[in-house]
Amino acid sequence: MKFIYPAIFRKTESGTYRGFFPDLEDCAVEGDTLEEAVDNANDAAREWLTVELEDDCPLPSISDESDMALEEGDIVRNIAVTLRFTDGWDE
Numbered sequence: 001m002k003f004i005y006p007a008i009f010r011k012t013e014s015g016t017y018r019g020f021f022p023d024l025e026d027c028a029v030e031g032d033t034l035e036e037a038v039d040n041a042n043d044a045a046r047e048w049l050t051v052e053l054e055d056d057c058p059l060p061s062i063s064d065e066s067d068m069a070l071e072e073g074d075i076v077r078n079i080a081v082t083l084r085f086t087d088g089w090d091e
Contacts, residue, residue, distance in 0.1 A: 002082045003049055005062055007041045009034060009075040021079070022068055023060040024048045038077055046081045053083070 007029075009019040017037035020028040027048045031037030052059060065076050 001085065002080060003045070003059070004078050004080045005045060006065060006068070006076050007038075007045070007079050008068065008070065009037055009041075009077065010071065011073060021045060021048075022063050025060075034075065038079070041077070041079050042081060045079050046083070049081055049083060 005021050005023050007019045007021050009017050011017055011034075017031050017034050018028065019031070019037045019041045021041070021044075024045060027044050029037055029040035029044050031040050049059070068076070070076070
């Protein structure tokens with residue numbers, strides 16, 4: 001199943017990037033470059049969604065970029081995560 005959530009990335013004073021998901025509580029990342037931060041966001045979102053689904057928690061609604069409180073210089077990227085469900089499969 002594919003999930004797509006927007007992430008907001010901001011360049012820090014030191015030149016690195018911090019990213020967070022407005023819809024995924026406490027799901028934040030960092031990276032030396034924007035590309036690294038986006039890769040880290042993909043991994044963080046996958047882990048966040050996996051935990052929520054394993055705990056049978058409802059997933060949050062997806063924010064539209066026009067509804068986000070963006071600051072000047074913010075970069076929004078849609079992060080796509082594909083999760084495979086393997087009910088009944090045993091290693």
